[in-house]
Amino acid sequence: MTREREPVPGMGLTTGALARRLGVSPTTLRSWDRRYGIGTATRTEGRHRRWSPRDVAVLEAMCRLTSAGVPPAEAARAARGGAGAPGPPARDPDGGADGGADGDGRSRAPGALPLGDVRQECRGLARAAVRLDAPAVDDLLTAAVARHGVVGAWQDVMMPVLHAVGRKWETSGDRYVEVEHLLSWHVSTALRRATRRVDPPPPRPEPVPPAAPGPVLLACVPGEQHTLALEALTAALSERGVPTRMFGAAVPPEALTTAVRRLGPTVVVLWAQARSTASTPLAAHVADTHWGARGARRRPLVVLGGTGWAGAAPAGLPRPGGLGEALELVSGPYRE
Incomplete structure (x- = not known):
């Protein structure tokens, strides 16, 4: 050759x-x-x-x-x-379309991702990701967040392309790993860029001020490494002015309960993408973790996120069906 x-x-x-x-x-x-x-x-x-x-x-x-x-x-x-x-x-x-799709939504070009019926922005993002064109991927993701907000960009642009890359990876052996890693890194970067600082409200001057809502604590359960959905929820909450504490992947049980006692969160979101990592006893234990002075003890609302919590949700542990529903549920206590 x-x-x-x-x-x-x-x-x-x-x-x-x-x-x-x-x-x-x-x-x-x-x-x-x-x-x-x-x-x-x-x-x-x-x-x-x-x-x-x-x-x-x-x-x-x-x-x-x-x-x-x-x-x-x-x-x-x-x-x-x-x-x-x-x-x-x-x-x-x-x-x-080379690298795009036929009129019936199926791609004929080698290397094209199986996108189906999606926004045109998804096709542009997919082409840039397959080409490993990092500047274009970054620009397209930034534009999507600016145009649609975090929830719209996540549900209508980021997720369809991430799922398409995942399907391509599953059917192509070890190919497209580099595409998935590059795209995931830039999605994470775009979401963190969209996450703004939210300070807690100042204490009120009353002798015994009413309990102000604590921050939202977001964490993956032990063994769970997938954080993008939690990063999307964190960014979306910051758009609404809700204070958060994001702990990321695979948080040990002891660290979870310690953080709950130290922060006094109003809501704890536990993410499990795989059934093998979801632990209902752990979720119940976190939900029963108390803090505060004697006679005014409080405990958090625990929200279960991710497909790992499949099946009927235990009583008192809501399991929203998507980012929009999770955003409404978690931000509820912070509305005036």
């Missing part, structure tokens, strides 16, 4: 060099040329493509537009027009 040589100065980029620069595969470049007329007329004597600076500008615009969720045929027309590059009308003979 011969390695494609780097371009000679003045001759333009080779297909391999351009693919590495853009973060796409050479097959994608050839597909865009065949389908949409995004190509180059310059070839060497051996019939190898050479991509000029104008060709590169068109393809960079094409990548930006498809990452933003624009359908490839439309992106091709806009990219050619924006860069001033001539070319024939975009060809899309089978109605599909």
Whole structure:
């Protein structure tokens, strides 16, 4: 197998060099040329493509537009027009999209994620994630939070793509692990960026002030490493001005009860994504943890989050069905 040589100065980029620069595969470049007329007329004597600076500008615009969720045929027309590059009308003979989806919602392109019927923003995010285009992923996630808020961005943009990556990973062996890790890291970054500081209210001047609501304590149960859903709830609560304390993954039982006694939380959210980590006795123990002066003892409302708590929820331990429902339940005690 011969390695494609780097371009000679003045001759333009080779297909391999351009693919590495853009973060796409050479097959994608050839597909865009065949389908949409995004190509180059310059070839060497051996019939190898050479991509000029104008060709590169068109393809960079094409990548930006498809990452933003624009359908490839439309992106091709806009990219050619924006860069001033001539070319024939975009060809899309089978109605599909390279890295996108057919009219029936099923992808035909190698490496595309099984998204189904989702927002166009999801398709752009999926393309950027598969390309490992970290700046584009970050920009798209930030824009989604700004446009839809934390709950809308989580439910309508982040979750569909995360689930699609997970399904692809399960059916592809060890492939797409890097896509899942990169996407998860940037989702976490976007959620933490959206989490603002909320200070507790100052104490009232009465001799014996009424008990003010304590913060919401959020923690994964022992053995549970998945934190993204808790990070989403933390960010959504901060949007409503609710004070939180986020403890993250796999919090030991002793640390949970110690934190409850020290903080006096009004609500404790325990997250378990797998049945193997969910422990109803632990949840009941946390719910029965008291604090405060004798005669004015209090204990928290414990909310169970995640699919690990499948089945009927124990009495007094509510189990909301999603982020929106959890947000309403947990923020209830803090409404004036």
